Amino acid sequence: MDGFRSEATVAAEMREGVHALLAALEPEQVRELRAGPARLDAPEWREWTYLPGSRPGLSTEGLDGAQRDAVDALLATAHSAAGAELARGAIEVERHRRAMAGATGADRYWVRLLGDPDGAAPWGWRMNGHHLAVHVLITEAGMRVTPHFIGSEPARIPDGPQAGRRLLGPEEDLARELVTDLDAGRRAKAVFAAAPPDDILTRDDPFADPDLLPDGLPHGDMTPGQQGLLARLVRRYLDRAPAAYARECWSETVARGPGALSFAWAGGREPGDRHYYCVRSPDFLIEYDNTQDDGNHAHSVWRHVRHDWGADLLRAHYTDQHR
Known part of the structure; x- marks a missing residue:
């Protein structure tokens, strides 16, 4: 894990990142960046997808170099050093996929600013596109960063300068090591299907x-x-996630008791086999699949039962407003 940054420090970095982005944009681009309803608990904020296609917000496709640098810097603030590398990697692998398909043009991701980062009210931002979905919400009580989705198509780059790169390799290898280590009795409980599902089960x-x-x-x-x-x-x-929030989530798991965790697998266990796994607990869920394109197209997602979209912080904020 990288150096510890408090949630207040991360929030300050994000404010600085938003200001840098706003300063780099033209007025019409700022209007696109701020697209959406005023209240952050509006149902629209829970609409998301990791599939190809356009989204509301500011598209990165038409940004100049300085503007794109500001977006990249903001994206990094929502992550640890390792997390930021994964987010950048999702974009880089997507460039490879598009190049192999003969597509031209710039990256296509969409950024949206929610609320006012300088006020006392909740605020946040998101960045979405094919195989990348990052959602951030901040209040005076803390921060939230889920749903968080990273995908990789291909899961293993077969050729070119990045040949052999596996963006989500550790996510796959740790789970395979676990399921392979199980004896027959334990494996019978863990493996729920010989054929894996075609996608993560919670989808979007x-x-x-x-x-x-x-x-x-x-x-x-x-x-x-x-x-x-x-x-x-x-x-x-x-x-x-940034270290402070990652620590908070892990401490919550430890306090509840790791016995609440469970692990499930479907599909083959050999490298290259189509497969899926999930981890569930009362607080969060994790899913991973590498099933499409004959087992060379991976999805991974981290969701939190109460924290997604900052729902718990928003509920507390709006409740306090009406007391």
Whole structure:
């Protein structure tokens, strides 16, 4: 994990990043950046997708170099150093995919600013496009950064200057090591299907529902070594976020008891096999699939049952306003 930054420090960095972006934009671009309803708990804010296609907001496609640098700098503030590398990687792999398909033109992602970063009211921002979805909300009480989605098509770049690159390789390898280490009895609980689903099961649902996922193998039924692998896998996702928020989420899991975690797998266990896995708990869920394009197209998502879209912070803020 990179150096610790408090949530207040991260929020200040984001404010600076937003101001730098606003200063670099033309008036019409600022209007596009601010597209959306005034209240941050409006249903529209829960609309998202990781599929190709346009979104509301400011498109990066027409930005000049300084403007795009400002977007990239803002994107980095929502992550740890490792998380920022993943987010940049999703964009880089998407460029490779488009080049292999003969597509021309600039990157196509959309950025939206929610609320006023200089006021006392909640505010936030998001960046969305094919295989990248980052959602940030900040109040005086804290910050939230889920849903968080990273995809990679291809999962392994077959040729060219980046040949062999596996953006989500650690996410895949840790889970495979875990399922491979299970004995027959434990594996029978963990593996819920011989054929994996074609995509993550929660898709782009507005609400995270762990009950959509299979029960899998409980943490308490694993050996200590397997429990350690599961913890490393979970931290791989949580540690995408700035350290303060990642620590908060992990501390919540530890306080509840890691026995609430479970792990499930579907598909083959050999490298290159189509496969899927998930981790569920009462607080969050993690999903990963590498099933499309004959097992060379990966999706990964981290959702939080209460924190997605900053719903808990918004609820507290609006409740306090009406007391």
